[in-house]
Amino acid sequence: MKKISHIIVIFSSLLVGGCSGSDQKAKAAPEGKVIRLWVAPDESQEAFWKVVVARWNESGLGMPVAFETIPAVESSEKAILTALVAGNAPDISTNIFSGFATQLVALGQLQDLSVMAGYPELIAHRRMEKIIQGWDQGGKKYVFPLYSNPTLIWWRMDILQKLGIDDVPRTYDDVYKLSEKYAALDQKYGMQLITGKNWYDRWYDFISLYYAASGGAPYITDGKASYDNAAGLSVLTFMETIFKREWTALDFESDDPLTTGLVVGGVRGPWSIPFFERLYPQTLEKIVVGPMIVLREGQGKTFTFADSKGLVLFKNSKVKEEAFAFLSWVLSQDEYSLLWLEKTSLPPARGDLMENAIFRAFYDTHPLARQYAAYVDVALPSAFIENTIDVQKTMGYEMVEPVKFGTKAPKDALADAVRRTNKLLDTVN
Amino acid sequence: MKLGEFNEAQIGAALAASFLLFNVIFWAYPFVWLVILSFSDWRFFDVPTFSGARNIVAVLGDLEFWRSLWNVMRFLIYYVPIVLACSLAFAFGLKHIGRGKVFIALCFLLAHISSGVAYSLVFEKIFSSTGPLNSFLLEWFGFTIPWLSSPTMAMLSISLVVTWKFVGYYGLILYSGLAAIPPEIYDAAKLDNTKPLKRLFRITLPMINAQLVMVLVFAITVAFGIFTEPYMMTGGGPMESTNMPMLVIYETAFNRLQPGRAALMAIIIAIISYAVLKLMRKVLEKNVELV
Numbered sequence: 001m002k003k004i005s006h007i008i009v010i011f012s013s014l015l016v017g018g019c020s021g022s023d024q025k026a027k028a029a030p031e032g033k034v035i036r037l038w039v040a041p042d043e044s045q046e047a048f049w050k051v052v053v054a055r056w057n058e059s060g061l062g063m064p065v066a067f068e069t070i071p072a073v074e075s076s077e078k079a080i081l082t083a084l085v086a087g088n089a090p091d092i093s094t095n096i097f098s099g100f101a102t103q104l105v106a107l108g109q110l111q112d113l114s115v116m117a118g119y120p121e122l123i124a125h126r127r128m129e130k131i132i133q134g135w136d137q138g139g140k141k142y143v144f145p146l147y148s149n150p151t152l153i154w155w156r157m158d159i160l161q162k163l164g165i166d167d168v169p170r171t172y173d174d175v176y177k178l179s180e181k182y183a184a185l186d187q188k189y190g191m192q193l194i195t196g197k198n199w200y201d202r203w204y205d206f207i208s209l210y211y212a213a214s215g216g217a218p219y220i221t222d223g224k225a226s227y228d229n230a231a232g233l234s235v236l237t238f239m240e241t242i243f244k245r246e247w248t249a250l251d252f253e254s255d256d257p258l259t260t261g262l263v264v265g266g267v268r269g270p271w272s273i274p275f276f277e278r279l280y281p282q283t284l285e286k287i288v289v290g291p292m293i294v295l296r297e298g299q300g301k302t303f304t305f306a307d308s309k310g311l312v313l314f315k316n317s318k319v320k321e322e323a324f325a326f327l328s329w330v331l332s333q334d335e336y337s338l339l340w341l342e343k344t345s346l347p348p349a350r351g352d353l354m355e356n357a358i359f360r361a362f363y364d365t366h367p368l369a370r371q372y373a374a375y376v377d378v379a380l381p382s383a384f385i386e387n388t389i390d391v392q393k394t395m396g397y398e399m400v401e402p403v404k405f406g407t408k409a410p411k412d413a414l415a416d417a418v419r420r421t422n423k424l425l426d427t428v429n
Numbered sequence: 430m431k432l433g434e435f436n437e438a439q440i441g442a443a444l445a446a447s448f449l450l451f452n453v454i455f456w457a458y459p460f461v462w463l464v465i466l467s468f469s470d471w472r473f474f475d476v477p478t479f480s481g482a483r484n485i486v487a488v489l490g491d492l493e494f495w496r497s498l499w500n501v502m503r504f505l506i507y508y509v510p511i512v513l514a515c516s517l518a519f520a521f522g523l524k525h526i527g528r529g530k531v532f533i534a535l536c537f538l539l540a541h542i543s544s545g546v547a548y549s550l551v552f553e554k555i556f557s558s559t560g561p562l563n564s565f566l567l568e569w570f571g572f573t574i575p576w577l578s579s580p581t582m583a584m585l586s587i588s589l590v591v592t593w594k595f596v597g598y599y600g601l602i603l604y605s606g607l608a609a610i611p612p613e614i615y616d617a618a619k620l621d622n623t624k625p626l627k628r629l630f631r632i633t634l635p636m637i638n639a640q641l642v643m644v645l646v647f648a649i650t651v652a653f654g655i656f657t658e659p660y661m662m663t664g665g666g667p668m669e670s671t672n673m674p675m676l677v678i679y680e681t682a683f684n685r686l687q688p689g690r691a692a693l694m695a696i697i698i699a700i701i702s703y704a705v706l707k708l709m710r711k712v713l714e715k716n717v718e719l720v
Contacts, residue, residue: 078683085473103686107474187567197664250578254557262559389684393665401668405580427487 035323037067040076040095040309044274048343049094052330061329063322070095084109084314091317092327094146097309098135098381099388101143104312106386110142111313116324125332127351134381135310143310144327145349147340150372150379151208151305153293154258154272155265158286168290169265170297172238179247182264190247192257192266193239194404202392203382204267206400208305209235211380212292216303220383220391225421228414234295236403236410243404250404259283265290269307270372273345289371306379308349334358347373387424394421467693472686484693494694497674498701500584504673505652507588512599512648513641515592519600524607534604537597545594549661552590553577556662577663580670587658587671591651599644606637638715645709653702674698 039049049067057064071079076095083089084107096104104110113119119141123132128145135143155168163181179190195201210219214231242248248263257263259280276284291302313323330336337348338358345366353359353373363370382388399417402408408416467484469477488494519537523530540548555562556576563573576586610633618628634641656675659665665672674694682691 081473081683081686107472107686109474197666199664250558250575252557252559253577254554254560257559387685389680396666397669401580401666405667407668 033063035063035065035092035319035326036090037065037323038070038080038090038093038095039067041069042344044344045094048340051339051343052336056326056329062325063319065326080104087316089314089316091319091323092311092313094311095309096143096312097307097388098143098384099386101135101310101312102137102384102388103386105137105142109315111315111317111320112140112142113144113313113324114141116313117321118324118328122328122332126337126349128349130351130377131349137384143312144331145308145310145381147309147344147346148349148376148379148381149269149271149307149346150375151204151267151269151292151307152372152375153265153290154268154287155290156258156261156263156283156286157288159261159264160288163264168288169293170291170302171293172234172241172295175238175265175293176241176247178264179242179245183245183247188261189249189257189263190265191242192252192263193242193248194251194400195267196253197251197396199389199392199396202395202400203305203307204269206235206239206395207382207392208267208292209238211303211305212294214303215298216378216380218380218383220385220421220425223385223425225391225418225425228418232414233410236399236413238293238295239400240403240406240410244406256280258287267292270345270347270369271307273366273368284368287368289368291375301375301378303378303380304375306376306381308379308381310349338362341369345369347376349376351377385425390424391421394424463692463695466689467696469689471689473688477689480689484689488690488693488697491677491690493669493672494674494677496669497672497677498698500669500671500673501652503584503670504588504655505649507585508591508652509645509648511588512592512595513644515596516599516603516644519596520603520607523600523604534597534601537600540594540596541598543594545657546661548594549590549658552586552658553662556586578667580668583663583667583671587655587662590658590662591655595647595651599647602644603637603640606640607633610636635715635717638713638717642710642714645713646706649702649706649709653698653705 037049037053039045046069053065053067056062070076070093071083076093077100080089080093080096080100089109101110123129131145131148132141135141135145153168159182160166160168160178163178165178169175169178175191182188182190193205195204207219210227210231211217213234214227214229217226217229217231219225219227219232249257252262255262258266258268273284276287292304294302311327313320313327317323334356335358337350340346340348341359341362347353347369350356353376354363359373363373383391385391394417398420399408399413402416403410403413466477468480470480470483471477523534526533554560557563558573558575558578562576567573575582577583614632614636615628618632623631654675655673656679659671659673660676660679663671665676678691678694678698681694682688
């Protein structure tokens, strides 16, 4: 019996010990004595927070932090809302996109960060003045952007060269030409144009292309849809042409078409770099990154969409000051921005990525990541509206899909999508 | 008082009480809350306030909701004949199998207990425009089928997947009916030179009417309650062609944060599905008795 109880004790200690780090010790502290942090359910981001939280807790500079990944439910948004309703929300959460932040603000759940002690210094240190303007909500700053992922187009250079093309396509005409050549081969397509069936896939197809075509004009202005214009029409006409000539498949849900060589190019974010490094290193060697394509090439860099997410501090937190002190400590140290970059490949939301010497060595050895960093200043987040999901679903149902199936002309599709979106926005507002 | 001293009525009441208690907790209480919610303005965080007829007006004018109800009818048009034909085929097959009957039945039932999310992901890949099924069709027959990417085909594809899930379950129900038909009836029919098709329509199907109606009740219930397959495989698209009521209710409650409207939608769906079931039973249910 004694032996059995020993085994149980040893097993329990191993189990607890296996889970324990300095962060986990903090987790056991009573409520109000520990800062609870939820981080994105992503292996590389988790690796970053594990290091910084452990260092903070060891340093004894402030209240200990306990971190965990956002519980694995259907989406981060659902998990956070559920926790808020249940009164079990953390003090800080990462992985917040603009639309969800707007929803949380409307529900009165977020703390204005700009009134916290040390906020202006933090913004100045990271040279984020320009970036933070894009996150303004009625003069308040509820979200601190952590990273900004521009969407760019990955091209298979080996296929381009086989087709006799030396540079990445930059205009719609360039894509037409290469598609014509490549689609002439058996069962091939020029480009993966539509990213997927979900509402958020519009960020990576229509919205990315629209930002490029419009020179960064918003698609929602003063609570109204504003993409029924020449830029919107050019994007939809491009889509119509590609689908009509069967230069892209209706969907690519089976395998990543860049790896199978089914397409020459497709929109990807920097998060694809570690993914390809791990699973498709040979394909990654053949990839070159180009800007979003446009009707006519202009001067300067082409605008694109930024898949940008940030962290928030919840209003009901009992340890707001302490939590912000921890955030200031992490975010004000350049070495942690570098660590973030090394662990995740996602460009940290900073205005000095290309100038700050601390990032130079990383970017010198990571050319793909460098190209993404170069586009951070022309990458725009999605609209700050409560009904992001409905607005983007409408883009799909009324515009992108009818154009894809040839049931609506681009002009009509644009008008219908804008009409339905405005009706939706009117109802809510 | 010993157990033997309770009368039958008291024991029956005690047993029924547990069932009633279960229903009060898990059915009556949520239903009452659902009704209260459907007349409330609430965003999860604030105190619910009386909304008057606002939710009713909003739901009645919600085209997406009514389109989703139409999609239920479209689903039924595909699903009912396919699942009935396949389940009957399975039941007939099972009846004629000598050995391994239990094993085969279990194989079919595996689909029924599989995770909806897992098999939806698998079917999404199989049905992809560039997936294995289309690659096979292209290689052997020179054409592809837009299984999930065409507004017309997507609902049929979902019906096929749901059929795959339920065919074993429904098939066993029908098999129980087939097994209960006395063989003498068929012997007599054979003596009268009745042809197989006539035997099917005049003997077999009428004799398993109760099982057929039961399967239809289940099929209609599935149609109104289907969520995982369209959510995972098509997301309600393309062009809202597979947007089912449960998806709309879910979006309304948890994405638009309008649980009041979602509750009202749920009540409307419950009423309509009950009416459809009543109508189906009135038209198809027959009292078959062997004299």
